[in-house]
Amino acid sequence: MKKITLILIVIFFCNSLFSQELKRRAQFGADIENISDSIKIANKLSSTNGIFIINVKKNSSSDKLGLLPGDVVVKINGKIFVNYEEFFEIFSKLKEGDNVKLDIVRKSKPKTLQGLLLGIPLSSYSYADVIYDAVPLKNGLIRSILIKPKGEGKFPIVFFIQGYNCASIDNMVGFHPYEKILMGLVQRGYAICKIEKPGM
Numbered sequence: 001m002k003k004i005t006l007i008l009i010v011i012f013f014c015n016s017l018f019s020q021e022l023k024r025r026a027q028f029g030a031d032i033e034n035i036s037d038s039i040k041i042a043n044k045l046s047s048t049n050g051i052f053i054i055n056v057k058k059n060s061s062s063d064k065l066g067l068l069p070g071d072v073v074v075k076i077n078g079k080i081f082v083n084y085e086e087f088f089e090i091f092s093k094l095k096e097g098d099n100v101k102l103d104i105v106r107k108s109k110p111k112t113l114q115g116l117l118l119g120i121p122l123s124s125y126s127y128a129d130v131i132y133d134a135v136p137l138k139n140g141l142i143r144s145i146l147i148k149p150k151g152e153g154k155f156p157i158v159f160f161i162q163g164y165n166c167a168s169i170d171n172m173v174g175f176h177p178y179e180k181i182l183m184g185l186v187q188r189g190y191a192i193c194k195i196e197k198p199g200m
Contacts, residue, residue, distance in 0.1 A: 026061060027060055029057040031055040035083075043105050044108045049074060049082050049083075050072050053069055056068065061115075064118065068106065070106070071105070074105060076101070101114045123171045131148070132144070143170070144195055145170060145192075145195075149190075157192070158192050158193070160178075160194045170194070
């Protein structure tokens with residue numbers, strides 16, 4: 001028990017300096033689709049390379065950059081991409097605060113948008129406190145997330161070991177099975193310890 005307590009102290013209270021160094025992944029914040037032949041013709045594009053903006057989420061990176069529904073993004077930071085898979089392969093390497101340049105086509109006219117990216121929103125709950133931190137891992141850092149019932153007290157803790165897929169375990173949507181189980185435990189008085197996957 002003493003060893004477990006010591007580990008928790010080290011992870012969540014002695015590494016606040018690390019958490020300041022670990023930037024969050026960049027958030028794009030728009031619904032997109034690949035360029036179809038009809039979109040190509042309507043926007044007078046030379047190819048189907050790029051992505052079409054369907055909807056822009058309010059207060060997201062896309063919103064701050066000035067993207068609008070109907071825009072076509074053809075380059076990111078000077079790089080051409082074929083489809084949304086290639087776009088997100090490039091975008092996934094960007095972090096909050098990074099500068100990004102998007103070459104777009106708006107109403108058949110070329111335009112350039114540039115600005116700083118926002119990070120993925122932090123998790124928050126009306127019934128729980130969320131403490132973000134980071135611990136050393138090999139030559140880098142890995143994010144730790146403690147979710148506990150609001151207020152002071154001693155809480156039994158559950159160490160969550162995520163599944164095999166490559167998705168983030170931070171800020172999971174409310175209908176996600178993991179989220180339902182974990183938040184159900186928090187509402188019953190348990191604290192949850194999650195260690196994010198490398199690169200998230």
